[in-house]
Amino acid sequence: MTARKARQARSRNAANRIILAGLVVVVLAAIYGLVGVLKPVTISAAAPASQSTKLEVTSDRVGCPAPGSAGVTGGPIAIANLPARAGTGQTVMTRLDVGTAGTAIGKTPRPGQLTVVPIKPSPPVPKKLDTTTKMAGGAVPTGPARGGLAISTTDANAQGLDVEQLGPGGQPTARCERAGSDFWFVGPGSPKYHIELYLMNVDDEPADAAVAVQTDSGQTLGPQDSGIVVPPHRMVVQTMDKLVHAAKAIAFHVTTSTGRVVAAVRITNSLSREGTWLPPTETPATTQVLTGLPASPGARELYVTVPGGAATTVKVTVVTQRGTYQPTGGTENLLGHQTTGLSIPSVASLTGSIEISASVPVTAVLEMPGGPSGAPGSFIIGGGPIVGQGVVAANTSGKVGTCDLVLSAPGAAASVSVALAAPGEALTGLNGQIVKIKAKSAVQVKLALPKQARKVPLIAVVVTPLSGSGPVYGGRVAVIRGSIQTVIPVITSPSSITLDQVDESLTTVLGNLSGPAIKSQETLSHRPRSRGR
Secondary structure: OOHHHHHHHHHHHHHHHHHHHHHHHHHHHHHHHHHHOOOOOOOOOOOOOEEEEEEEOOOEEEEOOOOOOOOOOOEEEEEEEOOOOOOEEEEEEEOOOOOOOOOOEOOOOOOOOOOEEOOOOOOOOOOOOOOOOOEEEOEEEEEEEOOOEEEEEHHHHHHHEEEEEEEOOOOEEEOEEEEEEEEEEEEEEEOOOOOEEEEEOOOOOOOOEEEEEEEOOOEEEHHHHEEEEEOOOOEEEEOHHHHHHOOOEEEEEEEEOOOEEEEEEEEOOOOOOOEEEOOOOOOOOOEEEEEEEOOOOOOOOOOEEEEOOOOEEEEEEEOOEEEOOOOOOOOEEEEOEEEEEOOEEEEEEEEOEEEEEEEEEEEEEEEEOOOOOOOOEEEEEEOOOOOOOOEEEEEEEEOOOOEEEEEOOOOOOOOEEEEOOOOOOOOOOOOOOOEEEOOOOEEEEEOOOOOOOOOOOEEEEEEEEEEOOOOOOEEEEEOOOOOOEEEEEOOOOOEEEEEOOOOHHHHHHHEEEEEHHHHHHHHOOOOOOOOOO
């Protein structure tokens, strides 16, 4: 190639680069110009870019360890839901019978109602499958468990869903939990307690689970020493007595590396007694709100676990009917990788909640007198503020017992609607009792139907924060024969979820051009994320 031809080639390459750069600028200008033109335009079928898209919940799945187990723990379930609008749905309930693919139960509750479903005992575990493995150096016997119920719902039956398992006497004992990959349990320890950890797999694929244990003496067991595969539609039980027999405070951390499980912990002072299902705590955080303090006497013990290695100072604030204050003994220094019991006697007989704050993530449970036969006590765990609505399926009424609702507003003043429904009645958040909570205070609400309906043993409750309300936390307190039976947090039970749109995104531009088509596809394809709560 001559020098002249080389110079011509270089000139052509330079010109091409300039032309290409110019084209990029023109295209970008056209796109931004299109956005600028479209931003003020509103087509009636499409939401403006600043609005959010609301998607209805289309499926949900929970698991309950006790139904089908027979003996002192087996009983029915209470299921209630509040759909976003009138419609149909499906509920499939499957007993996790060992040696089978599960036994389907035919009854499908109607959407928008409370239904109590009896569950027959599962067949005993076949002898050829009733094998026990000694895990964690022989300290944790592990084997198949009798019972367990998986509940899958779709469409209207999945919206605003809450399910609780009931004891043999029809009293609520625990909320049925969503499958997840991360569960925490915190509570008391004693040589006289029998402690069982249940792992349920309600999915179609195996789950690889592990449990870490922290006590008042430090870390006892790590996940690397406790791996177990839970087959699909099966439940296994691990006996933890020997591992934690000397502990005064315990914490179990269940995780999965593949698949999901529903984890549950039962504590009893005798295997012939019902005991209690220790509720799973909130994921560790620097702030947690435990709501449901009843106006009952007796000691109060706060069990706190510090998952990380860093020490921390834990501060307790009480939110009561008379305002907010820090109780005596409300500040403690805790070591990392330890679970500690803190006595707080000054909160006895107070109604409201306690707020825990720390410099590192922690999780906690409050113990007080009560619980079913054989239980060490009754327990309060943390829960987030109620958003949209909170549904509680099983609340004692009539001859079974009574129920109170404790509502707390740790920050700004709050107001909610509290609506009740008996089994078979329409469950709605409309036309309920209006309850107002002053800023940094709490209230207690008695839950009772009109006199003519008070023989009903269970009622469903819907708590709906009103427009302009500050953050509100709730706890349902079930009382049997004058003793606290269970306290469960009132958590958000969504019928739909809201997705915020991004300004000037491609979806926004196309949405303005094509109307509702994209939104319809999003609604059909959306599935809500399940817990690890």
